[in-house]
Amino acid sequence: MAVRNKPLGRIDGKVIEELWKESVDMHIHPGPDSLAERPLDSIQIAQLAQSAGMKGIVLKSFTYNTASDAFLIEKNITPDLRVFGSVVVGYTTTGGLDYAAETIEAMAKIGGKVVWFPAMDSLYCRSYLGKEGGISILNQDGSLKKEVDAILKVAKEYNLVVCSGHMSYEESTKMFDAAIKMGITKMVATHPLAGLSRFTLDEIKELADKGVYIEHVYGTLMPRLGNMDPSDYVDCIKMVGAERSLMGTDLAQVWDMDPAAGMRHFIAMMIQFGCTPEEVEWMCRKNPAKLLDIED
Numbered sequence: 001m002a003v004r005n006k007p008l009g010r011i012d013g014k015v016i017e018e019l020w021k022e023s024v025d026m027h028i029h030p031g032p033d034s035l036a037e038r039p040l041d042s043i044q045i046a047q048l049a050q051s052a053g054m055k056g057i058v059l060k061s062f063t064y065n066t067a068s069d070a071f072l073i074e075k076n077i078t079p080d081l082r083v084f085g086s087v088v089v090g091y092t093t094t095g096g097l098d099y100a101a102e103t104i105e106a107m108a109k110i111g112g113k114v115v116w117f118p119a120m121d122s123l124y125c126r127s128y129l130g131k132e133g134g135i136s137i138l139n140q141d142g143s144l145k146k147e148v149d150a151i152l153k154v155a156k157e158y159n160l161v162v163c164s165g166h167m168s169y170e171e172s173t174k175m176f177d178a179a180i181k182m183g184i185t186k187m188v189a190t191h192p193l194a195g196l197s198r199f200t201l202d203e204i205k206e207l208a209d210k211g212v213y214i215e216h217v218y219g220t221l222m223p224r225l226g227n228m229d230p231s232d233y234v235d236c237i238k239m240v241g242a243e244r245s246l247m248g249t250d251l252a253q254v255w256d257m258d259p260a261a262g263m264r265h266f267i268a269m270m271i272q273f274g275c276t277p278e279e280v281e282w283m284c285r286k287n288p289a290k291l292l293d294i295e296d
Contacts, residue, residue: 011268015277020264021053024082024288026114026161026188027060027217027248028259034063035120037254042069045252045259046078052260055285056082056294058113062120063092065103067112082294086114088165089135089151090121096135101150108158113292115155116190117165117175125166128196137171144174156182161291163188163215169199176212186291187212188246193232194220201239208240213287218266219250230273237270242279246287 030045031038040048042059049057059066067085074083087093087104094100104115119125123134137148152175155162162179164172176187189207192199192214199207208214216233237245247270249262256262263284270280289295 011271016264016268016271019267019277019280019284022055023263023267023284024054024056024292024294025049025248025259025263025284026058026246026288026291027191027215027250028057029061029250029252030059030066030069033061038252039254039256040252040258042066042083043073043077046073046081046083048258048260050078050081052264054081054260054263055289056084056292057259058084058086058292060086060088060114060116061093062088062090065093065107065112067107067110071111082292084113084292085111086116087112088116088120089118091135096121097137097145097147100147101154104151104160105154105158108154108160112160114161114163115151116163117151117167117171119165119190122166122168122171124168124171125196128166137167137175142170142174144178148175148178152179152182152184155179155186156184159186159293161186161188164190164192166190166196169203172199173203173207176207176210180210185211188215188291189213191215191217191220191250193228193236201236204236205240208244211244213244213246213291214240215246215248216283217248217250218262218269219256221266221269222256230269234270234274237275237279237283242275242282243287245279245283246291247280247283248288 030042070083070085094103118135123136126134251259
């Protein structure tokens with residue numbers, strides 16, 4: 001794909017460094033992980049983020065819940081960095097949908113802050129990857145399964161951030177509609193421009209207009225995940241507004257740079273391709289801090 005928005009000229013490195021400080025990455029994959037080789041564990045990731053002067057991180061795993069890791073790391077290792085755990089609805093993490101609400105509540109009680117609806121175990125994602133089976137949150141008639149209501153009630157009670165995971169647009173928008181009716185305002189569409197999600201711009205605009213934050217991740221700009229044109233992100237950000245957008249890294253796998261360095265590079269790239277420093281500040285600092293209740 002030809003680059004539509006050409007990189008700008010010289011950019012003041014001090015601006016990049018200032019934005020990197022106090023930034024928040026809400027999408028990091030630590031090791032060990034049975035699904036992928038990951039070179040950094042949760043402690044190493046947190047130490048690098050603290051050394052960079054970042055404000056907070058969220059640990060995400062497809063195979064285990066990370067709330068206890070986050071609690072212990074922040075308390076004993078990185079007191080200057082806020083570290084949050086999360087739950088991804090899946091087979092090994094929540095036992096599927098049946099026990100998801102109970103699991104999420106247990107993790108919320110020990111500091112878990114983010115819940116992702118089905119990701120690698122979603123019916124939509126498994127089909128995209130050529131696999132059979134998977135979790136759908138919809139009944140045969142297209143209505144939401146009762147377990148979704150139970151999950152959202154827990155999210156509302158404990159003020160959790162609700163993310164769409166790797167579900168289809170139909171599932172995601174119906175889930176967000178139910179969340180809105182329940183009074184939930186902390187909602188994130190998980191990397192909707194990524195290949196395995198790929199919502200249309202009209203669909204993304206519709207979600208943003210409902211109050212959903214639109215997440216963009218550094219990982220999808222890398223060859224391993226499609227080598228996306230950064231201009232796609234910039235165009236989407238200009239369309240929905242930086243006030244409704246998020247930046248995260250979705251790192252790290254064995255060939256990735258560390259997530260803290262990835263956030264710095266992502267900040268620089270977004271400015272190079274047309275975002276203003278003020279827009280980047282909304283996406284890497286203000287919005288995630290608001291979602292995680294760590295605003296100054």
